[in-house]
Amino acid sequence: MIRSLRVRLMLAAALLALLFMLALLPALQKAFSLALQESIEQRLASDVTTLISAARIEHGQLQMPELLPDERFNLPYTGLIGYIFDRQGNLVWRSRATRDRHINYSPRYDGRGNEFARIRQDDGEEFFVYDVEVKLLGGKSAAYSIVALQPVREYQHTLDGLREKLYLGFGAALLALLLLLWGGLTWGLRSLRRLSVELDQVESGARDGLSLEHPxxxxxxxxxxxxxxxxxxxxxxxxxxxxxxxxxxxxxxxxxxxxxxxxxxxxxxxxxxxxxxxxxxxxxxxxxxxxxxxxxxRKSGLVRHRVLLLPLLESLCSTLAKVYRDKRVAISLEVPAQAEVPMEQGALLELLGNLLENAYRLCLGQVRVSLNEREGQLLLCIEDDGPGVPADQRERILQRGERLDRQHPGQGIGLAVVKDIIDSYDAQLSLDDSPLGGAAFTLRFKRD
CATH class of the missing domain: 1.10.287 (Helix Hairpins)
Incomplete structure (x- = not known):
């Protein structure tokens, strides 16, 4: 599932742009094809006009000059194809480019004046044909069909080139459009980013509420x-x-x-x-x-706090060392100087105060506090070298907040408060054996 709003909008806009271009491509290709065919028709009409202007009627017979005004008709390999048929459909003249080829075409002398068509030969080759019916040549009565032809492959080659350029152009246009859309979405969603920054500030306690400077x-x-x-x-x-x-x-x-x-x-x-x-x-x-x-x-549902851990631990241990000065407890703090815990300071102080007080009270002479990161979690461990907690009592103690030491009244309340704090911050508390010999309370916090 795509979680980014900008990526979602970008994909939707890209899909719409792609669908629009795919729908537009056939229409543009059709328009190019029609424009190209119209250009071919005009060119063939111009070729027929050249043949008509060169034709003469002498003694009732068609006479064509040896060299035509358009030199392309005089060269055998130019591809300029021209025919003249009489009214009965008999071929009376052909251009030099037709000497080595046979094109099967029968004119229609049906009084329509001119016709532009596309014909296909038995070998699969296709031609565009422009056929003009002439009744007067040089002021004399005549009945001829003057025909100019052009191979379709030239048209197809030109159309393929245009289609390739069209695809490249549309691809470049789509890329440019996507870049513009990305820039536009980035600019348009800037207000949401600003709102997100303000929410982070509210969660961290840097501000009390959201500003009104938004869209x-x-x-x-x-x-x-x-x-x-x-x-x-x-x-x-x-x-x-x-x-x-x-x-x-x-x-x-x-x-x-x-x-x-x-x-x-x-x-x-x-x-x-x-x-x-x-x-x-x-x-x-x-x-x-x-x-x-x-x-x-209880923490706030919208405000997220972070507290430096080491100064808080040093302050608590200094106080507890005075309370339990007769035991001379050796405290080991294995905590990075800049390490932070995602809790409100008062809650963290109450939680650590209860756990450390238990550790100082029950230990023989050694307490260790360590902070590590593992699999996206912060692990805060408080250990002592005291008698520990029997395995069959650990679950009951953690679930119900029972007292660890029944010789000192009131300690069940402290552990119950610890459990409430842990639950309110979606953290976890576990109780195991410590390598020091006593109990090890491990707090697991999710990293933000």
Missing amino acids: RELLRLTGSLNRLLHSEREQRQRYRDSLDDLAHSLKTPLAVLQGVGESMGQGSGEREQARVLQSQIERMSQQIDYQLQRASL
Whole structure:
């Protein structure tokens, strides 16, 4: 399937131009043929006029001079063929070019004056014939048919030459037309290219919407896209504001309940109930944080971001090194300096923060982050030398966002956020064994 609009239009225009020329060629050939036959008829009429002007009637007999005014009749190999027949169809004179050939022709003395025709001999050779009936010669009564002939092969040779030149001319014209069409389409589709550039800028976040400096036919499209962008931003903002309001409205009652639970926990008989109450309050708080993170990390459907990876990793690792300074984790960053990841910065920060925090927390002393490109995909791998994840638990963890370490509460929420981010960016997350000895989380991003 041809995906280029310019190539499609070019092929359609080329096909129409070719069909038009193929339809025009027979008409032009017919016109050339008729014009050439008319020219031959005029020439043969001129030859007959030369014979008539040279003929004389003496004593009732036709007399032709030995040398005719037109020298071509006097030479045997010029191909100028002339005959004179009497009323009974008897040949009374012939030009010198006919001495070595026999042309089977019988004149029609039927009172029509003159006739232009095409005859065919038994051997397949064809001739054009111009036959004029004469009743007066030199002012005297006479009845003769004066005939001039020309071989059709000369006409056919000329017509073939014209046809060849016509094909070459049409071919050159078609090529020139295609070049002009390509240039015209390139100029005409320039506005679409400009629109594509603006869309790329919108996707990259360089501009908020499309400009109005486009052809009239595209203004409705650009207006619709701008309204869609504006509506999407407003909807996302309303969604975030509503969740923020909900979170703030719940935080205060939760804080009160937590304080009540702590007060209840001071009594010996109510410690178990207080522990249950504290657990449920903590769970509710985590769910609120989780839903807020999901709302803030969803990418826009029209905006495409790219973030430099190495500075983000260095910042996160520097922070985690302070948090886990007692472990003295050796971090290895095998990432090109200019490498970019097709994600929004906040989403990438949340994703890497959760995965790196897990790696720092579970490792024995070594963490490695690497970025490679393979088969049109970016592979971002985070490895550690910790205990790893049992093979029978990997699918459950990735599918449901279960906790990797049940000794530390709340980590299932982080992995669930990671999974949501990965799904929203059409990426893939896999969990394998690392050559370091622990777990290897691999993120696969499609290259734009």
